Amino acid sequence: MSKNLLDQSDTLRLKALQSGIENRVEVNQRMLIDKMLARYSSDFVVCRELIQNSDDAKATSFHFEITCNNNRLSSEKDFHNKTITEIRAINNGLIFNEIDWKRVASIAEGNINVESVGQFGVGFFSVFSFSEEPIITSGNQYMAFVWRDDNSLTTYRHELPLEQQSQLTSIILKMRTKYILHTETNLDFDSIIDINESPNIKSSNKKRQKKNITTTTTTNEIIPTINLAQLKAYFTKVLSFTKYINELIIKINQKIIFKVTKTRKPISSTKSNLQFKKNSIHNMLRFDSLIQTEQIFSIDHGPSITLNHISVDATLIIDENYHNHIR
Numbered sequence: 181m182s183k184n185l186l187d188q189s190d191t192l193r194l195k196a197l198q199s200g201i202e203n204r205v206e207v208n209q210r211m212l213i214d215k216m217l218a219r220y221s222s223d224f225v226v227c228r229e230l231i232q233n234s235d236d237a238k239a240t241s242f243h244f245e246i247t248c249n250n251n252r253l254s255s256e257k258d259f260h261n262k263t264i265t266e267i268r269a270i271n272n273g274l275i276f277n278e279i280d281w282k283r284v285a286s287i288a289e290g291n292i293n294v295e296s297v298g299q300f301g302v303g304f305f306s307v308f309s310f311s312e313e314p315i316i317t318s319g320n321q322y323m324a325f326v327w328r329d330d331n332s333l334t335t336y337r338h339e340l341p342l343e344q345q346s347q348l349t350s351i352i353l354k355m356r357t358k359y360i361l362h363t364e365t366n367l368d369f370d371s372i373i374d375i376n377e378s379p380n381i382k383s384s385n386k387k388r389q390k391k392n393i394t395t396t397t398t399t400n401e402i403i404p405t406i407n408l409a410q411l412k413a414y415f416t417k418v419l420s421f422t423k424y425i426n427e428l429i430i431k432i433n434q435k436i437i438f439k440v441t442k443t444r445k446p447i448s449s450t451k452s453n454l455q456f457k458k459n460s461i462h463n464m465l466r467f468d469s470l471i472q473t474e475q476i477f478s479i480d481h482g483p484s485i486t487l488n489h490i491s492v493d494a495t496l497i498i499d500e501n502y503h504n505h506i507r
Contacts, residue, residue, distance in 0.1 A: 210331045213308050224414045226306045230269040230351060233304070235422045237273030237349065244269055244415075245431040246406070248361060256363050256408070259432050264359040264406065267310060269351040273424075275319035276349065284316065284323065285335045311353035318349040360405040361432070412438045419477060420487070439480040447472040447488070464502070468493045 227244065234242045248262040276284075284304070307314050316323045323337045408430075415428045419442050430438040471491045478484040 209333045213305055217309050226310055229306045231418055234271035234273050235425050238424045239271035239273030240424055241427040242271045242425050243429045251433055256437050259361050260363040262361050264355055264361050267353045271349050312356040315352040320345040358403055360403055362405050363408045416440050441478050443476045445474040447474055464497055466495045466497055
């Protein structure tokens with residue numbers, strides 16, 4: 181009976197292919213990206229993803245450059261309540277090769293497979309919360325994301341003008357909606373250098389404290405803001421989790437507003453390290469190395485803090501017999 185049903189479905193499919201009326205299934209990529217953005221709605225998620233991508237590319241420096249609508253301003257306080265027109269994220273990591281360009285282009289094709297898009301995983305969708313059509317420059321080439329009239333996203337790749345070619349990678353985000361920069365919020369330096377908590381972990385109380393403030397205008401329009409003090413605090417915290425990046429810089433209209441650096445000093449092995457257990461229960465996890473370093477975090481024209489950091493490398497071992505036993 182089941183074989184007859186299978187043969188019947190094969191016959192129907194064959195007839196449809198031979199003489200049926202074809203209608204292509206259209207994917208609304210705008211809706212797809214909006215759904216992805218709903219999954220990446222935490223504070224400073226764009227910064228987190230771009231810093232992680234830069235660290236994956238083995239960058240040692242990351243610049244977050246904000247452009248406001250008044251070029252004549254000079255001091256940090258001058259930029260308070262000014263409109264942000266563009267954001268650029270620049271790193272000095274490995275420039276794109278042909279595989280990287282193809283992987284990032286697959287995002288425009290609706291590909292949300294993390295493995296297939298490489299260092300630019302699905303978190304790269306977060307940049308669309310800032311910009312309608314981001315541009316990536318790397319080495320001597322660039323790629324522009326462009327929306328078509330049918331809500332499909334496509335990319336155009338081109339060689340950069342000679343004077344714009346470099347060994348840097350930049351993500352250029354022309355703001356899709358109005359964002360206001362807040363610079364006058366008071367934030368104690370002690371809270372800025374409190375980096376014991378992962379930037380990815382938020383208690384409900386701290387989330388209320390860090391959440392981007394919104395401004396209500398006289399027309400009841402809700403305008404999102406970027407809080408500079410909170411951004412500084414976040415950058416200081418996230419630097420403690422980077423593998424290669426040792427410098428984070430915030431610029432406003434090409435002027436350095438904030439710079440935090442990390443320096444590492446090796447710590448000699450202790451007796452406890454020598455007694456470090458190599459294998460876990462059932463030998464599913466083999467610990468290859470344990471390295472302790474002293475990390476010094478320094479804020480330009482501000483305080484510094486020294487922490488001990490432990491880096492553990494391990495290999496996951498799948499034991500077939502134990503796996504079958506658990507299954």
